[in-house]
Amino acid sequence: MSVRIRLTRRGRKRQPFYHIVVADKRSPRDGKYIDKLGIYNPTNQPPTIDLDFDKALDWVQKGAIPTDTCRSILSQKGVMLKKHLLKGVRKNAITEEEAEKKFNEWLTNKQEKVKTEREAEINKKKEEEKQRIEAEKKINEARAEELAKKNAEKAEREKSEAEGQEGTIEEKGEKAEKAEAESKDSSTEEKAEKSGEDEQGRKEDEETGKKEE
Template identity: 55%
Template sequence: MAVKIRLARRGRKKQAMYDVVVADARSPRDGKFIEKIGRYNPNTDPAFIELDEEKAFDWVMKGAQPTDTVRAMLSYRGLMLKKHLQIGVNKGAITQEEADKKFDAWLAEKDSKIQAKREKIAKDTDSKAKARLEAEAKVKEARAEALKKKAEDAVAAEAPAAEAEGEEAVAEATEETPAAAATEAPKAEATEAPAEEAKKEESASEEEKKED
């Protein structure tokens, strides 16, 4: 029976997660499996990989063939290197101690690289968040400046209008004053003229009396 180590899909739409399973090569992708040996979530950065390394290594040594994706995962965790070293030990090319020493050195270097990548991702995330906050602050300042300028322009536009209204009021007042004077002057003359004529008539009547 041909045995494969492959992924079995689960999870929501567009949020796929996978189980790492050992299954008969003739079984459908999400069908029956022999054993579940891990989980894989590609939606995180770096991707989340959880493996029972002892079981995975045991199946690899028994001849189970991983798919391309699972092989990359096993290589990422160092299990393919461990298999290579163990084959060398079985053939007598190196001792078990030398193989373990090489694998531990590789694992330490790999862990340091993974940690450096995680720190870089965290740093990039912080810098992006800071840049986004700064951009938002600049946008707010620009909006506040635009509103302030708009208010100043409105005040500047209202001032000439108010001055024009004041000038129109003064002009109307000055136009009304001569008209009122012109209407009052004839009245005064009209009242004064009959009084003078009455005085003249009285003086004429007195002179006639004297002559008589």
């Protein structure tokens, strides 16, 4: 029986996670499996892997063939390296102590690398957040300046309109005063003319009366 180490899908729609399992290559992808080795969740950032190292190493040594994705996962966790080192021990190419030392050195370097990558990712996110805040600040400042400009223009426009209205009121007042004065002058002239006409008429009546006498 050919045995493979592969992924079987779990989770909800658009939120998948996978079980890392040992199964007969003839069984369906999400069908029965022989053994469960761990969980792989690619939706997390970074993706998370929970693997039973010893069980995975045992199955690899027994000849279980991992798929490409599972091989990458096992390599990340050091399973494939440990298999290679133990193979060297069996062939007497290196001692068990040397194999353990090399594996521990790789594991330490791997952890340091992961730590550095996480710190870089955190710093990157902080820098992006800082840039986002600065960009929002600039946008808000620009909006505030634009609003202040519009308010100043509106105030200036209202002031001009108010001054124009005052000028119109003054002009109307002057015109009214002028019209009233003209009306008074006209009335005075009319009275004077009428008075002159009355006087003239009185004189004519007096002269007529004398002639009749």
